[in-house]
Amino acid sequence: MSLLEVQDLTTAFMTGRGEVNAVEDVSFSLNEGEILGIVGESGSGKSVTALSIMGLLPSPPARIAAGQVRFAGQTLTGLSERQMQPIRGPGIGMIFQEPMTSLNPVFSIGDQIMETIRAHERLPQAQLRARAVAMLDKVGIPAAARRLDDYPHQMSGGQRQRVMIAMALACRPRLLIADEPTTALDVTIQAQILDLLMDLRDEFGMAIIIITHNMGVIAETADRVLVMYAGRVIEEAPAARIFDHPRHPYTRGLLECVPSLTEDRARLVAIPGTLPEPARRPAGCRFAPRCAHAEPSCTQAVPALESLEPSHTAACFRARELSR
């Protein structure tokens, strides 16, 4: 049985123009120890998907309009805030893009880590402290025992992200959701943090969902990839397959429009047009207006995810004929 199962998840937001689905019909599952990459651009719904799993969206304006999230056999959708709390932490941990605003500036990082542990376990102070030091050490903060009493502002961006990871790991979660964990970081620090996440997965065997807009981050970490566009999953496959045989025109575009670090290209293959805003999504296939292969019929209905190979699905009416 898989650790996490998301089924037909639809999350809607109340806006000035009525209710808008930020995420629609999202389904996927995740096994213990697996790293799933969710890739998409702004408005793709990748972050909303993560927050829906965690039950962290403010309601109103957000609401889970349909679908189910099951974690370790337990249905999370419909749980109250109180019932959700013991699951966050020991069950699912989360780290965010902006490590500065995710930490409370008025408490030392040691206090914040210990507070997280204390919320789920009763331990004597000395043990709490030892556990916090061990966690900081694990995430690669040098001289961890001395840094325990430092405040967030005394640390660099990369170190703060390490602290965030330490906090998330303090309760030994079975699943870690990392929402754009390296977007705010410099490239040398990004490489360190990605290495760290992989090391931790190998050591603790936890499952990880990495949410990113960067195909490189996916290539570095993910076992399996979910590509999202305008609120829907449009392709899912093992990572190597996504890179070798992308079947959805959008996935293909996403891979082609990024310049290479090793080979010269005269011109980038850009995807024309603009990402649709959630309230103004086109009818039918959401990608059709920007798609080079779109046909009139593409705007008639929303294509469903279809299995093209074992463990490779894509939501494109023309996926089969195009990849010939």
Next chain:
Amino acid sequence: MIEAEDIPERREHRATLRRLLRHRLFVSGLFLFGIVAVVAALAPFITDVDPNRLSMRNKFLAPGGNWVFGTDGFGRSLWSRVVWGAQLSMIIGASVVALNAIFGTLIGAAAGYFRRLDTMLMRVNDALMAFPAILLAIAVTSVLGPSTLNVILALSIVYIPRTARIVRSSVIVLREMEYVQAAVAAGAGHWRILRHHILPNAMAPMIVQLSFLFAYAVLSEATLSFLGVGAVPPTPTWGNIMSEGRDFMREAPWIITIPGIALMVTVMGLNLLGDGLRDVLDPRLRIQQ
């Protein structure tokens, strides 16, 4: 070849006005303040008795009948006095707001934009702001002597530093915006940058501030008159009327109550109006407060 891009459909332009008119607090504030403003503007037409005409025969008449709001201890029509008082309150409030808009903007923009002037201007500003507002106003009117004009001057001296501070802080933020940098890169001079890029974008918090300032000015003017350092009696100001009514609170409570209610309605209207403006024009401020 450069591919042309489609641009989105035109969006509603007068969104600000529409959102204001849909804002319940703003509309109720506008309504309350509107009543007072209209009454003040129509003062010569809706009163038939000179507010200062004494009529000892008719003193201490309760509201009703020929005397809508009754009469005071000198038999003056309270209706006339309150309505003309409203006009004076509006004139004083509007003058203080106008002076603040001009000088607050000038000082705030100069301090925020030209770093060299900043320290000097802001030290003077801080010194003035260190006094409690009403004490400073009393001190100024005591020196200048009590008169309507001096009340306007005193309240302006008190509030301009506060307005200048608000303008300055928006200007400091705006000065670093990239569109300002772009204008510098294009060769724009200081005047152009201030006029086209900084001041129009500093207007929103300023308008919000000025709507609250109107309320403070009306309230402070009443306080000054009440304390006897405002417009000279028998000038019909709400503060003067209330001051005169204080001694007869038991026998003729309407003398102090009616201008008090008028004052409350005005200030409440302005505050609601200001809250509405703040929510619509400058939503960031709401979080800060």
Next chain:
Amino acid sequence: MTQPLLEAEGLEKHFEVGGGGFFGLTPAVKLRAVDDVSLSIMPGETLGLVGESGCGKSTLGRLLLRLIEPSAGKIRFDGQDITTLGRGAMRAVRRGMQIVFQDPYGALNPRMTVEDIVAEPLVIHGKPSGEATRREVRAMLDRVGLPARAMERFPHEFSGGQRQRIGIARALILKPRLIVCDEAVSALDVSVQAQIVNLLQDLQREMGLTYLFIAHDLSVVRHISDRVAVMYLGRVVEVAAKQAIYGAPLHPYTKGLIAAVPASHPSLRSRGRRVRIAGDIPSAINPPSGCRFHTRCPHVMPVCRERAPALLETAPGHQVACHLTEIPPG
């Protein structure tokens, strides 16, 4: 030999940080944002400028345009020393050099129409607003891929990529020779980023533009640049043609930077295979002594802590500031 379009010599910018306090009693600390930078850009080329946050690349870009005043050093534009030009003379020079910013939201005045935004540089340089100006704006918008209908709209009505096109139109309307692109595509979604990169390249070809392309994305810089300069903590550590920088980098920082770029395919994962630069970027307020990279350098030697290496030419067109490549004296 042609002369460089833009040349910097020993350029420095120090900011006073903190200080002042009550009665100005707290001493200010000096932040060396840009420290002794010399570089040149030839007409028609694109010089990429890369580095991590706090390396001073944006400050350098603004210094070169004199949007901020240098603390020391010289700037020459088209052979003319512009370091100390007065306001009036500088205004004339500004026609030839423009800037495109990163933030598509902050770079356009929200209260001006697109027409006014794009026309402003013309108006500043004495062109009366009228039908001729309108026509010029319309032509420029067309050139950057926006319809004439865009003219009476306000910036908030456009998407990020479209705003960036407006910013480019504003920079180009004076027909400048040099454009500083300060992280001009960094804030955009990748599918839109490619459009803007293509647009910038097309415009360069059509108008013979020279670019200083400042960015932190090494792949984009490689794609668009002819030569690349790498900055670290206020100093240029390596400059070379892009093939040399990416194919045979000499400075350990450049090597580490390139090794840190995520792989393009899962089979090329870098974990455990490539050398990682350890540690964090030190603060520019108290930068390390000697070579500023010595705290993170895998090849650090005693001399690195004592003496800053000079930027020296190791091969034609390839300059490096590292003691490893310096020829030992004697």
